[in-house]
Amino acid sequence: METVLEVNHLSKQFDTFSLEDVSFQLPKGSIMGFVGENGAGKTTTIKLILNLINKNSGQVKMFGLDHMKDEKQIKEQIGVVFDNSHFHDHLRPDDIAKIMRNIFQNWDDALFTNYLKTFKLPLNKTVKEYSKGMKMKLSIATALSHHPKLLLLDEATSGLDPIVRNEILDILLDFIQDEERSILLSSHITSDLEKIADYITFIHDGKIVFSESKDELIYEYGIMKCGIEDFKKISKSDIVGYRKGQFGYEVLVRDKKEMEKKYRGFVIDHTNIEEIILFHVRGEEQ
Amino acid sequence: MKGLLIKDILNLRKTFRTTLFILVFYGLLAYSMVDPxxxxxxxxxxxxxxxxxxFSYDDLAKWDTFALSMPVTKKEMVVSKYLLSILLAVMGTLFSVVFGALMVLFKDTSSISEQLLVSYVLFGIAILFVCIMLPLVYKxxxxxxxxxxIAIFAIPTFIAFVLNRFGVPMPTEEQFFLLVKLSPLFLVLCIVLSYLISYKIYRNKDM
Incomplete structure (x- = not known):
């Protein structure tokens, strides 16, 4: 499998926060959901990938090129969307086209106009007059209009209503249809990632907890429900995290098939990405 | 690079309009004065x-972070600001030449060559101002x-005051023209030095 984005042992120390040994690979033609709480290090990682922040150590490769040495060549081929619109208030879509035409070699005016039409964005209004959802769609339209091979989106869907969010997810799914293009999408809205991501990379407190295929995660993890007596029988090493409820314990376990054999008579339910993440964080707090 | 300049010019459309309005207003005011x-x-x-x-428009939009995620280098970001500033200083100087010509025409106060010299000196001051200001903005x-x-504007006055105090005489006409002749070289040196400082500051910045 060809990888589009390769992050190896990336580290960065700040005064109050540090990103430690972050590694993951994004295979070509897929969507990776990059998930974690606010302040877990998602934006920092994306900024490090883009060389907007100076790293302390580690390597980043996109399309097999080094992110510092071949920076310009890489950036011609990627589209980036941040959580807020970065366009000046007084610009209109045609102004943005005028600027981008002179920044990207591959800028495609016709494609941009086409996206504006598809996203129903008014041409005669300034960015200031756009709603939050419209601004986000404008940013995405801009990011898509130079035929990028890789999209990096940082919290692009956060703060938007479910309808606009769904529209954006559809756009993204459409984008990877040709299996040549890929997306790294950071978000804390796990349901969005569950819908479109092929891979989930979970970052917590500046460290990668896991980076795996979504289907495997859902297949592998399970929630075991039991009373206090049974809970005591479970070996500590099998517990990823647990939650104590009114009627007993819910325990997140890995390797569902193995656990079913080991703990006969226990009920192990299916789980989802949100639960896996919640239990991981809680498990650590115990 | 061209894209960055276009971005600034598009953003400054409104500011230009206001500036022109102020100029027209003061132009009318100046016409009624003895020494305009x-x-x-x-x-x-x-x-x-x-x-x-x-710069404040860019700050407001958090433009730099976004710009640098595109095929734009930090070097180009800084160079584009210097180009813009020099371009604006040239535009201002052209306007001052026009005003000078109008003054000679209507007020008959001085000669056109004198006005041209005044405009050139003003241009030099503007460039010096840019050279001091931009590194400060980046820092x-x-x-x-x-x-x-405000402090920067006070510096020349202060220097003139000190020189005068210590009895340094005003330059003679000959010395003055020598200074004017040497000034292009001096200005270019200032721009290069100032750019290098700005770039060094900007290069180490985390976005």
Missing amino acids: SFLSGMVVLLFTMVSITS FGVERSRVMM
Whole structure:
């Protein structure tokens, strides 16, 4: 499998926060959901990938090129969307086209106009007059209009209503249809990632907890429900995290098939990405 | 690079309109005065200040982070601001030349060559101002450097005061023209030095 984005042992120390040994690979033609709480290090990682922040150590490769040495060549081929619109208030879509035409070699005016039409964005209004959802769609339209091979989106869907969010997810799914293009999408809205991501990379407190295929995660993890007596029988090493409820314990376990054999008579339910993440964080707090 | 300049010019459309409006207003005011030469100085200054405005627009939009995620280098970001500032200083100077010509025509105060010299000196001052201002903006941000700007304006007055105090005589006409002849080289040196400082500050910045 060809990888589009390769992050190896990336580290960065700040005064109050540090990103430690972050590694993951994004295979070509897929969507990776990059998930974690606010302040877990998602934006920092994306900024490090883009060389907007100076790293302390580690390597980043996109399309097999080094992110510092071949920076310009890489950036011609990627589209980036941040959580807020970065366009000046007084610009209109045609102004943005005028600027981008002179920044990207591959800028495609016709494609941009086409996206504006598809996203129903008014041409005669300034960015200031756009709603939050419209601004986000404008940013995405801009990011898509130079035929990028890789999209990096940082919290692009956060703060938007479910309808606009769904529209954006559809756009993204459409984008990877040709299996040549890929997306790294950071978000804390796990349901969005569950819908479109092929891979989930979970970052917590500046460290990668896991980076795996979504289907495997859902297949592998399970929630075991039991009373206090049974809970005591479970070996500590099998517990990823647990939650104590009114009627007993819910325990997140890995390797569902193995656990079913080991703990006969226990009920192990299916789980989802949100639960896996919640239990991981809680498990650590115990 | 071209894209960055276009971005600034598009953003400054409104500011240009306001600046022109102010100029027309003061132009009318100047017409009614005996010595309207202050206008030449003001026009150069007004235009040069516009480049600082472009920094605040960029700050407001958090443009730099986004721009650098595109095929734009930090070097190009800094160079584009210097180009913009020089371009604006040139525009201001052209306006001051026009004013000078109008003054000679209507007020008959001085000769056109004298006015051209005044405009050139003003241009030099504007460039020096840019050379001091931009590194400050890169280091301290627009808001804090606005305050420092007032201090910068006070420096030449202060130097003149000190020189006068210690009995350094005003340059003779000959010395003055020698200074004017040497000034292009001096200005280019200032720009290069200032750019290098700005770039060094900007290069190490985390976005």
